[in-house]
Amino acid sequence: MQYNLNQKTVRYWKYADTTADKKSGPKIRRSVLSELEQQAICEVRRTLQLPLDDLLIVFKPNIPALNRSNLHRCLQHHGLSRLPKDENERPKKRFKDYAIGYIHIDITELLTDTGKQYLFVAIDRATKYLYIELYEHMTMEHAVQFLRNLTKDCVFKITHILTDNGAQFTYKLLAEHLQPDRVPPFTNVCNTLGIEHRTTQFRHPWTNGQVEITNKIIKQATTKKYHYANFEELKQHLMTFLLYYNYQRPLKSLKLKIPWELVQKWYDEKPSLFKEDPSLKIAGLNT
DSSP: OTTOOOHHHHHHHHSOSOSSOOOOSOSSOOOSSOHHHHHHHHHHHHHHOOOHHHHHHHHTTTOTTOOHHHHHHHHHHTTOSSOOOOTTOOOOOOOOOOOTTEEEEEEEEEEETTEEEEEEEEEETTTOOEEEEEESOOOHHHHHHHHHHHHHHOSBOOOEEEEOSOTTTOSTTSOGGGSOSSOOHHHHHHHHTTOEEEEOOTTOGGGGHHHHHHHHHHHHHTTTTOOOSSHHHHHHHHHHHHHHHHHTOOBGGGTSBOHHHHHHHHHHHOGGGBSSOGGGOOOOOOO
């Protein structure tokens, strides 16, 4: 027993076909998830490529026994624990923390059978509260109208707005000698309302990345999945999505809280940042 080995161990390795270690886990894999449930989870993972926490949000209501750990083990067993990396994705940087009222605004194109539509999107940095409006054109007048409607919708005070340098918001894209001497209409309304209007750096569109990610989420839930014959069909579905997003959808970035929960939490802690009590707001389709 020079090497402190058991005789059974020596005998086992003497007649073994390979020197590789076998799996130490149980030979028969057991799981609280049924085969059908695992198949459904894997199919959604492959098709939509949802992150782990988003998958948990989707399936938890229908699979009570599901938790983060057994969901991860299920994906790992089926070789789906890692999502393919997007080569064009930039490293994520944490935004500076701001109180409720710092709004990111952007415009994105949506397509229907009748042509292009323009979706104006605003999202609060702290709570992810979302506000959207659909227009047939994107002009300075539409940007101003959107801003006024946004301020009426928000129960909290808007302190900052971040936009890109598009012609709907600023004159900065014009050559210096072509820029009017007056303040752009959008900035002028911001000044009137006591809101600080900020713009992204030139050639740095990712500075406003938070709202661009939101644009992607909206498209994945609407035009990437469904066909719309006209403007009204798309508008109605967008408004339904808006209600779901603000009042029912837990978000990973909010530690699985719902945006409206965070709005109410901010009111409980700092009511001075609000124009009215959020509990008095009547949620309905944005028409």
